[in-house]
Amino acid sequence: MKLFAAVAFSLCVSVAHASQETDACDAHRQALERQMATALTQDNSAQLSTLQAELDKTNAECTPEAIAQRHANALKRHDSAVAEARNRLRDWEAELARARKKGTDQLNIAAWERKVNRARADLNRAMARPIQ
Structure with a gap:
């Protein structure tokens, strides 16, 4: 009953x-x-x-607390992915700058430029990805 x-x-x-x-x-x-x-x-x-x-x-x-915690965790994962993509882009840009300064041949510079472009695209995707 x-x-x-x-x-x-x-x-x-x-x-x-x-x-x-x-x-x-x-x-x-x-x-x-x-x-x-x-x-x-x-x-x-x-x-x-x-x-x-x-x-x-x-x-x-x-509960509101559990929902808020899940949202905070998702935001942390999103921010971490964006930071990781930014760091990777910064590293590849530094390598490209070193290669240019060193006078590396155009084929190697083109390869570094491709890596930088991919890293930029990865960063843009990470930033555009919805927080879940």
Whole structure:
């Protein structure tokens, strides 16, 4: 009976959130709650227990703090990828400058220029990549 009251209460509670991740969490919760209601009407306690565990996991992962932490981690990964691409570009540009200063032949300079151009393209891709 307590479980029925918890399911009924959770079906009645709905919270609107602005972020897509929060909306996805809400949609997942609602789907689980619908499945729990069906399992309850079918008196399927094993399925109900499994769904309750999944709902508990979803609720733990969908707190504002957990969402903010995931976003912060994604931002850190993005910034790290951009920094790595910048460092690689800086290294290749330095090698190209050394080759030019040294008077290296045009074939080698062209090879360094290709590396610099690829590094620039990699940096542009890293900067344009969405934060996920």
